[in-house]
Amino acid sequence: MEERRVGSSGLRVSRLGLGTMTWGRDTDEHESADQLRAFLDAGGTLVDTAAGYGDGDSERVLGSLLDGLVDRDDVVLATKAGIDRRSGQRVVDTSRRALLAALDASLDRLGTDHVDLWQVHTWSDGAPLKETLSALEDAVRSGRARYVGVSNYSGWQTARAATLLEGSPVGARLVSTQVEYSLLARGAEREVVPAAGALGLGVLPWSPLGRGVLSGKYRTGTPADSRAASPHFAGFVERYLDERSRRVVDAVVTAAEGLGASPVEIALAWVRDRPGVVAPVVGARTAAQLRGSLGAEDLVLPPQIRAALDEVSAPAR
Known part of the structure; x- marks a missing residue:
């Protein structure tokens, strides 16, 4: 698998990332x-998780695998902090206290003394931005994080955070922004992607398969083993089961048939090669599904196919 630099930093990662949101919950x-x-085995290196995935279960499962399955140095380990669901409700806390406590807990669950990329999971007005960023600086200064980034920030939020960290005395500048980006979710192109490009941040798209909808599996109903049938993720998928999404999915399926590829490969190749993108982060319920995603590595979309997909998925202006 090819590697790419994360923005203007020296960090290099595989151009496809492995997402672990369902690990420890819907994926044993x-x-x-x-x-x-x-x-x-396919040459992937970037593995992404978060403290809030499955109340920490995703990190616990990943940590157990890193302990006995692979060499830690073979993995570019990324995690996030700032969202907590232990109370049963979604709680956002990006204070210095909460973030650093979450990092220590993540390292314990992962069984390592550092992560390669530590990201603030979401923006919050509940803590001053400078305080939030001071936690990132402390993580880099202490060696607990090699690089830092943000996730789910708007364009102006990304630009403000990156600008404040430009002169960090410990070199804790932002290197990445993780944001939802796919043929069904192109809102990041309005401000986030341009801001990232101007400030040297790499874009890590999450849910690059439109929450699984771009696979085409929902064209004739809801499969019993799909995310839309899961009590944890039904609402997560539902927003893309509308008429506009069906038109985009139909175009992806048509392109796949014409190129002898799968819809998953088409959708991944499209977002992977968008300007500013470093590595789409792909989650899968099974290894067989993941292998289907890994097939996109060798696919380059012809210009006419890319143009057709651009047109049918163009976001409202």
């Missing part, structure tokens, strides 16, 4: 191990 440890093996 055995299936998670199969996914990690398949990803590493």
Whole structure:
């Protein structure tokens, strides 16, 4: 698998990342191990998790696999902090206290003394931005994080945070922004992607398959083993089961048939090669699904196919 630099930093990662949002919940440890093996065997390096995934279960499963399955140095380990669901409700806290406590807990669950990329999971007005960024600086200064980034920030929020950290005395500048980006979600192109490009941040798209909808699996209903059928993720998928999304999915399926590829490969190749993108982060329920995503590595979309997909998925202005 090819590697790319994360923005203007020296960090290099595979141009496809492995997402672990369902690990420890809808994906058990055995299936998670199969996914990690398949990803590493294909040359993948970037593995992304978060403290808030499954109340920490995703990190716990990943940590157990890193302990016995792979060499820690073979993985570019990324995690996030700032969202907590232990109370049963979604709680956002990006204060210095909460973030650094979350980082220590993440390192314990992951069984490592550092992560390669530590990201603030979302913006919050509940803490001053400078305080939030001071936690990133402390993580870099202490060696607990090699690089830092943000996630789910708007364009102006990304620009403000990156600008404030430009002169960090410990070199804790932002190197990445993780944001939803796919043929069904192109809002990041309005401000986030241009801001990232201007400030030297790499873009890490999450849900590059439109929350699974771009696979085409929902064209005739909701499969019993799909995310839309899961009590945890049904609402997560539902927003893309509308008429506009169906038109985009139909175009992806048509392109796949014409190129002898799968809809998953088409959708991933499209977002992977968008300006500013470093590595789409792909999650899968099974190793077989993940292997289907890994097939996109060898696919380059012809200009006419790319143009057609651009047109049918163009966001409202």
